[in-house]
Amino acid sequence: MISDEALMMKVRSGDTGKMSLLFERFNIPIYNFFLKFIGDKEISQDLTQNVFYRILKYNHSFKEGASFKTWIYQIARNVRIDHYKKYKIYSSSLNTDNINEINLTENHDPIEKSEEILLIQKALRKMPEDKKEIIVLSQFQELRYKEIAEILNITENTARVKVHRAIKELSVLYKMLV
Amino acid sequence: MEKKDFKPYLIEYLKDELDEETKKEIQSKLKVDLELQEELNEMQVVFGELNKVSIQKPDMQLKENFQKMMEENTAQAPGLFSSSISNIQNWINNFQVTISFKQMAYAAVLLLVGFFIGYNQNTGTIISGEKNQELSMEIEELRKNMMLTLLEQPSASERIKAVNISYDLEDADPKVIEALFFTLNNDKNSNVRLAALEALTRYSFNKKIRNGLTESLRHQNKPLIQIALIDVLTEMHDKSLKKEFNDLLQQGELDSDVKEKINESLEILM
Known part of the structure; x- marks a missing residue:
């Protein structure tokens, strides 16, 4: 199977048709990356589309030898940050705590409506953004510490410690809700 | 080790x-x-719960939009990225993908208006108060039209952007208010509805708008919106709301969180 990096290099050299393969491989994880933060299907889809749009637009900034996976998550992080900045008035003035909880029940499949799962998601949404991000990357996106370290521009060991602390904090919040 | x-x-x-x-x-x-x-046991519990959270699949719409983007990219820019000139073409083409002709026309008019204002200032020409007012009105009108156009976009984030434009408008224009109420009552996306509610809250000093919000509460069926509306209405401290809230409580299939919120609000309104 041709590697993600080789596909991206082809896109970079003008064979933009190879974008479809990269889309097939990454659209679901990237969509879930946004969904875990925002809790809104439609907006998560818009942001996912934006990630692929940026890949196409800024393909020349992909460096030979770099990891595509790391690069796409860096783009996704930027898209998410830009989204928050753009809708600052909207997001800061609403009671997002309530919104997120209820959105969860609206957006998720019935199988995910068991009480424990809702509680862990509720606990996750109560966490500060940076800690939530590290859990999303390590647990839901199944990225290795090395990859997380590259995405967040930290050392591998710092990533390991940060994930541990975040999970610990999540555990405390979860216990409070149970 | x-x-x-x-x-x-x-x-x-x-x-x-x-x-x-x-x-x-x-x-x-x-x-x-x-x-x-002990730490391992603790981690195991959280880890186990996190593992149960399933991965969601996006709708087919995402793939369709992606394919559309690719088709437009191929059709509009053959030989893309091969030279600096084609990069500029690509930028223009990509710009066209996201900005509709109507939006571009508004942008062009805004640019012209800005140019004339700047020109007159630089040449020392004194624009009469009347002319200034006329220009402000035109800009306001353009903003309104931009907002109404964006509200019809299929993308939820574009519709939220439209709602946010209403914050730049000085007056509570009936068309804008109507569009915001339409969004609050009909938009399929809860976050867009909430954004519309937030925008309408600014005008809650107006009795008609307060009545509109009360009316909207009767039609909303999502607990998320109901709770947000109850919060907004309660802040108005209008005693007549007690009847509305009590009527709502009589509804058989009312969400328990909404019931709790109404009871809290009724205590505040006492």
């Missing part, structure tokens, strides 16, 4: 991602270290 604190390695231990040596060291440490055992 130099590392003394094994705790940060527990997640990798649970995922079975450690090398044999570290794994064995943790296993032997676990036999004697109660604190580490």
Whole structure:
């Protein structure tokens, strides 16, 4: 199977048709990356589309030898940050705590409506953004510490410690809700 | 192994991602270290719950939009990215993908208006107060039209952007208010509805708008919106709301969180 990096290099050299393969491989994880933060299907889809749009637009900034996976998550992080900045008035003035909880029940499949799962998601949404991000990357996106370290521009060991602390904090919040 | 604190390695231990040596060291440490055992049990519970959260699949719409983007990209810019000139073409083409002709026309008019204002200032021409007012009105009108156009976009984030434009408008224009109410009552996306509610709250000093919000509460069926509306209405401290809230409480299939919120609000309104 041709590697993600080789596909991206082809896109970079003008064979933009190879974008479809990269889309097939990454659209679901990237969509879930946004969904875990925002809790809104439609907006998560818009942001996912934006990630692929940026890949196409800024393909020349992909460096030979770099990891595509790391690069796409860096783009996704930027898209998410830009989204928050753009809708600052909207997001800061609403009671997002309530919104997120209820959105969860609206957006998720019935199988995910068991009480424990809702509680862990509720606990996750109560966490500060940076800690939530590290859990999303390590647990839901199944990225290795090395990859997380590259995405967040930290050392591998710092990533390991940060994930541990975040999970610990999540555990405390979860216990409070149970 | 130099590392003394094994705790940060527990997640990798649970995922079975450690090398044999570290794994064995943790296993032997676990036999004697109660604190580490406790930490492992704690991690196991959270880790287990996190693993149950399933991965969601996006709608087909995402793939369709992606394909559309690719088709437009291929059709509009053959030989893309091969030279700096084609890069500029690509930028223009991509710009066209996201900005409709109507929006571009508004942008062009705004640019012209800005140009004339700047020109007149630079040449020292004094624009009469009347002309200034006329220009402000034109800009206001353009903003309104832009907002109304964006509200019809299929993308939820574009519709939220439209709602946010209403914050730049000075007056409570009937068309804008009507569009915001339409969005609040009919938009399929809860976050867009909430954004519309937030925008309407600015005009809640107006009795008609207060009545509109009360009316909207009767039609909303999503607990998320109902709770947000109840919060907004309660802040108005209008005693007549007590009847509305009591009527709502009589509804058979009312969400328990909404009931709780109404009871809290009724206490405030007492």
